[in-house]
Every structure is written in C-alpha cells, then in structure tokens.
Amino acid sequence: MKKFLFALVFIVLCSAPSYAENEELFLYIWSEYLPDEIVENFTQETGIKVHISNYDSNEAMLTKIKLAGQGYDLIVPSSDYVGLMRRENLLLPLDKSKLSNFTNLSSAFVDQPFDPDNTFSVPYMWGSTSIIVNTGTLGSAAIESIADLWKPEMDGRLILPNDMRDVFSVALKLLGYSVNETDPAHLEEAYQKLKILFPRVRAFDSDSPKQALLSDEVSVGVVWNGEAYIANTENPNIQYIYPPEGFSLWMDSLCIPKGAKNLDEAHAFLNYLLRPDVAAALSTEMGYSTPNAKAMDLIPEEIRTNPIVYPTEAEIQHGEFQDYLGEALKMYNDYWVKLKTN
Template identity: 75%
Template sequence: MKKTLLAIALVILLATPALAGSGELFLYIWSEYIPDEVVENFTRETGIKVHLSTYDSNEAMYAKIKLAGKGYDLIVPSSDYVGLMKNENLLLPLDKAKLSNFANLAPQFINQPFDPENTYSLPYMWGSTSIAVNTGTLGTTAVNNIADLWKPEMDGRLLLPNDPREAFSLALKLLGYSLNETDPAHLEEAYLKLKELMPRVRVFDSDSPKQALLSGEVSVGVVWNGEAYIANEENPDIQYVYPPEGFSLWMDSLCIPKGAHNIEEAHTFLNYLLRPDVAAIISSEMGYSTPNAKALELIPEDVRANPIVYPADADIQRGEFQNYLGDATKLYDEYWVKLKTDN
C-alpha cells in the first residue's frame, strides 16, 4: 500500500507544473508568436526556465484553460476572449506593483472596454487580419476588395483562417455591418454569404498560413499581417491589401489564468516583455505592431515604414477592433461548425 501511494504521489508530482518560486514558467501562446532569442535571453538573465506550448485559435486556448483549469502561468488571448474569460472568472488580477515597465505602453492601447484599468491583461501586440495576394500568379487587379474573393476564378485558390470571428468579419464587412455584429438576422445573412464562399476555400489554417502562400498551394489568403510580412519578405509578389469595405483589427494580451502556479515568475516575464528593447525585437522579428511606445524608437526604420506592420492612418480608419460578443459568440460558433461540415 505504501508503495502504491508513493507511486501515485510521484505521478501527480510529475504531472503537475512546478509550484510558485520554482524558477519555471509555463507559457501558452499562439504559434510563431515570440522569438526564440527573447525566451532564451530571459532565461539567461533570470534563470527562469520557460516551457512553451502553442495553439492556433482562441477557441482552442479557451477550451483547454476552461476544461483543464491549471497547467499554464501565462496565456495570450485576443481582446474579445479577455472579456469572455474575465467574465467567467478564469483570470487572475495582475499585481501592478511588480510591473515597473507598465508606463512604457502607449495610452491608446490600455484601459480598453474589455478590461478597464488593465486589471487582468497587458497588451502584447496588435495588428490586422486582411488579404494577402500572390500578384505573381493572379496579377495586381484580381483581388483588391473583399467581394473579389467570391469570384468563380478563386475556386480552390483561397485560404481562410480557422477562426469564426475572422471569417465572419469578411461577410459582415461586405454586407456593410460591424464585425462585432450580434443581431441574429445579420449573422444569418453573413452565414449564407460565407456558405457561397466555401467552394473557393482550399485550406483553413491559423497555424502558419504563409506556408500555403509561399508554396503556391493557394494564391490568396486571409491572414494576420505578421504572416503576410514574413511571406512578403520571402516573395515580394505577395502583397497585403486593406480592402475598402473594411477589415479586422485586433489586440492580443498577456494574462495569468486562474489555475497558474508560478505567479512570481509570470510577473517577472511580463515586466521583461514590457522592456522597450525586448518589445522592439518581438515586433521586428514577428512583423506585428507593438503597443509599447518606447519600443517604437528602437524599431528599424524599414519595419516602422512598412505598411504591412504599421498601416497608414487612412487604412487604420477603415479597420475595426474586435470586441467581446457576449452570448452571440455561441451563434458564431454554431454557424462556423455548419459551414465547415456542410461542404
């Protein structure tokens, strides 16, 4: 019996992340969303070992945190999911006294409606989701707006993110609605419009969509701007279009889930990421925009001047930030399942 209890205790110990003060950190983050050198430098400076796991959608992250309840010390939800997880009591409040670098953040990215006073979240990066076009295969006039994605010649040549909010944003903007629409009648219209688009879709990919563009598997993709930035660096024919109908803007934030064990290490890592030099490296390598005002001064001019990473004010005005949708989220998810299974 003693041997059995000892064996059970050992299994539990090995299966449970280290306790606070362990010198370890369990980070759950989007795929390809933090440079290796940033993590390695953090460990070198602090001695804290980072265990990194990745996901390809907010839905996957949310389901795992909600079901597992523990196992990670930091997560990176988008703004709408910060609101959702805050409302469901899945996040721990931040200790601002341990975040001396908080003042580096630009005012326009803090104190947002989904988390007033940043009680539960810190902005990590922001960006857009829009249309990347291989002009080498399609030319420069084939796709310049959202409506062009519905053209018959796009059959089997389109990539969409595996994300209901981003897919619905296309149809909602095309129909003249907000991408934060909650009216069931308008969402049904968007669903029917997307149903017409499904035959054009060859690939659903939120993990590394640039690969399908670079390989030639697809000629046009609805992608995050960081993916478009890297694809354009490798193949300048891949251009990023901000359509006249509008497009999605988003902000991803760092949060401590309620089941976290390594709270001290989490705050140490958060404060490290808020350093201007670190934030500048992340933005420059990943191709997403930083909310860190002090970091902008350190980002190379060719990155700051690149409209894929930092769009012009006129383009930003056509963009719309994603907000928390409340109960309407369920309807989005139900329609998404139907779209992917009925075709």
C-alpha cells in the same frame, strides 16, 4: 539590424534580479508568436525555464483552459476573449507592483472596455487581419476588394484562418456590417455568404498560412499582418491589401489564468516583455505592431514605415477592433460548427 536589436536585450543582464535555478513558467500561446531568442535571453537573465505550448485559435485556448483548470501560468487571448474570460471569472488579477515597465505602453492601448484599468491583461501585440494575394500568379488587379474572394476563379486557390471571428468579419464587412455584429438577421446573412465561400477554400490555417502562399499551393487568402509581412519579405509579389469594405483590427494580451502556480515567474516574464528593447525585437522579428510607445524609436525605420506592419492613419480608419460579443457569441459558434462540418 535584427542581431542588433536582440543584442540590446543582453544589455541589462548584469543588473537583472536573480531567481532560483529550478523556477519555471508554463506559457500557452499562438503558434509562431514568440521568437526563440526572446525566450532564451529571458532564461539566461533570470534562470526561469519557459515551457511553451501552442494553440491556433482563441476557441481552442478557451476550451483547454476550461477543461484543464490549471497547468498554465500565462495565456495570450485576443481582446474579445479577454473580456469573455474576465466575465467568466477565468483570470487572476495582475499585481501591478511587479510590473514596473507597464508605463512604457501607449495610452492608446490600455484601459480598454474589455478590461478597464488592465486589471487582468497586459497588451502584447496588435495588428490587422486582411487580404493577401500573390500578384505574380493572379496579377495585380485580380483582388482589389473582399467581394473578389467570391470570384469563381478563386476556387481552390483560397486560404482562410482557422479563426471564427476573423472569417466572419470578412463576410460581415462585405455586407456592410460591423465585425462586432450581434443582429441575428445580419449574422444569418454572413453565414449564407460563407456557405458559398467555404467549398472553395483550399486550406484553413492559423499556424503558418504564409507557407501555402510561398509554395504556390494557394494564391489568395485572409491572414494576419505578421504572416503577410514575412511572406512579402521572401516574395515581393505577395501583397497585403486593405480592402475598401474594411477589415479587422485586433490586439492580443497576456493574462494569468486561474489555476496558475508560478505567479512570480509570470509577472517577471510580463515585465520583461514590457521592456522597450524586448518589445522592439518582437515587432521587428514577427512583423506585428507593438503597443509599447517606448519601443518605437528602437524599431528600424523600414519596419516603422511599412504599411503591412504599421498601417497609416488613413488605412486604420477603415479598420475596426474586435470587441466582446456577449450572448451573440453562441450564434457565431453555432454557425461556425455548421460551416466546418457541412
């Protein structure tokens, strides 16, 4: 089925626009977030060479963009960082006349508060951040809630993402607060909870945390649903849990940073990713959810009905999308530095 989906990408090659042989594009994106076949097909179709650099956190991406000033044509920030970068004047507006496939997107994922009218961003993929557990190692009842991560027997068996927002969201949900909490007293509570948890963490990994689970280096953790999907397909004992306290939902978007040089190429790649066949191939390969409504019919049923990839409406009710934090972001950053350096 995967080969069939990637074959669909080739169908329109003959009618595709042509580009000069020396045109190129510099993409800065999360690790393991774009299949090689997708990039190769785009280059074959357009002649545009894509140079890819990776990061493992929104913070790392933002720092690099601020320091570099130029050098990248496309970046993939999460929704809260789209709002932050828009407010800090770090993004270029999109030319919608070059994005004929934008209408393929579901209305549920466009015109969001972090970027009204999608002036600066194109939705890429969405998903969840929740708990993963190897039931073959720990048993099926060992982890049923966020509170279970604090059990003494999880000491040295735990993996967390190297991502400030996702880690704080776990503690905030445990305490009954929003993942977008800005109350200083509540953030202090979350920080104190995490101070207890951090010494028990075996590893922080946002590149490929599934590897530590598959190798039995760890038995439980907090991961993105795409990582959980791949781990589960290789070892069905590795289960993904939506805890009763709630969990984070997120959406990553593609943006053009200020200083970008290859604007036509950037728009060409954006429009390519918005094609239903390409979006379907992305979701099927990566195990993340597509915001592309026209792509859903092309995604195999076993993926569309897999709750790891596409949670049910009832499960989504316990989720909460991350939003822009405003001035509270500094408190998060200060606490994160303390947690990582103590």
